Amino acid sequence: MRVPFIKMHGLGNDFVVLDARAETLPPINARVAAALADRREGIGCDQLVLLEPSADADFRMRIFNSDGSEVGACGNAARAVALLHGSAARVETAGGIIAVEPDGGGARVDMGRPRFDWDAIPLAYPMDTLSMPVGWEGMDNPAAVNVGNPHVVCFVEDCDTVPLDELGPEIENDPLFPERINVNCATIESRTRIRLRVWERGAGLTRACGTGACATAVVAMRRGLVENRVTVVLPGGPLTIEWADSNPAAGASIVMTGPATEAFRGSFEWDDYA
Numbered sequence: 001m002r003v004p005f006i007k008m009h010g011l012g013n014d015f016v017v018l019d020a021r022a023e024t025l026p027p028i029n030a031r032v033a034a035a036l037a038d039r040r041e042g043i044g045c046d047q048l049v050l051l052e053p054s055a056d057a058d059f060r061m062r063i064f065n066s067d068g069s070e071v072g073a074c075g076n077a078a079r080a081v082a083l084l085h086g087s088a089a090r091v092e093t094a095g096g097i098i099a100v101e102p103d104g105g106g107a108r109v110d111m112g113r114p115r116f117d118w119d120a121i122p123l124a125y126p127m128d129t130l131s132m133p134v135g136w137e138g139m140d141n142p143a144a145v146n147v148g149n150p151h152v153v154c155f156v157e158d159c160d161t162v163p164l165d166e167l168g169p170e171i172e173n174d175p176l177f178p179e180r181i182n183v184n185c186a187t188i189e190s191r192t193r194i195r196l197r198v199w200e201r202g203a204g205l206t207r208a209c210g211t212g213a214c215a216t217a218v219v220a221m222r223r224g225l226v227e228n229r230v231t232v233v234l235p236g237g238p239l240t241i242e243w244a245d246s247n248p249a250a251g252a253s254i255v256m257t258g259p260a261t262e263a264f265r266g267s268f269e270w271d272d273y274a
């Protein structure tokens with residue numbers, strides 16, 4: 001049996017999208033997702049995205065990292081599926097329901113409310129998540145936030161000089177983070193511009209991370225470092241992040257706007273992965 005797929009990306013963070021909304025596909029589990037994501041033996045991608053029918057929203061988006069782990073959110077994939085769907089939609093994810101809307105060559109996404117409680121991230125034990133008394137070789141005084149998935153954010157003088165390929169896996173797997181963590185290393189360039197590199201949980205260094213941009217922006221807003229609308233510049237390009245109120249008690253959603261691209265369509269032989 002041949003299974004159709006769509007290769008897409010958001011600022012170079014790339015996805016294999018399987019669309020099971022209208023037709024039944026063979027069962028996708030962690031092992032199959034990791035095999036398809038393998039850049040040498042499979043199709044190759046940072047995340048595998050599986051679209052399914054939903055009882056609570058227009059459709060459901062399941063997200064698997066390239067190591068096979070299933071996760072709650074992916075900002076770049078949200079913009080990609082908005083482009084694919086072609087009109088505004090409510091999308092169920094494991095991290096909550098988000099709202100997407102195509103916008104030019106990309107999409108505008110209501111990513112939902114950030115959560116800052118230590119046990120919502122989750123951390124292993126209570127602490128102030130906006131100013132954490134921990135650090136890893138120059139990545140000091142971080143903050144943590146859950147934007148559908150867990151992130152730790154460190155602000156440094158120049159994020160391009162940080163050896164994120166070495167520190168990323170160490171921080172991702174620190175026992176402080178019982179569900180592992182996405183690692184954001186950011187530099188504030190002005191009141192409206194942040195430069196960001198991300199080591200993604202379960203995927204490693206990526207060209208861009210939409211949820212990482214959201215996490216970094218809301219932490220910078222809560223610390224009073226930037227305005228409530230910022231451009232976050234990742235290695236793959238810029239995203240715009242807005243958060244109406246930097247007081248988390250007000251409960252405002254994060255809004256992310258940026259491009260998405262369909263690269264090509266293809267199919268694979270199911271027996272090669274079953």
Ligand SMILES: N[C@@H](CCC[C@H](N)C(=O)O)C(=O)O
Binds near residue numbers: 202210
């Ligand atoms: N690339 C994504 C995030 C994908 C999930 C993440 N690696 C996790 O494990 O939570 C994005 O654009 O947000």
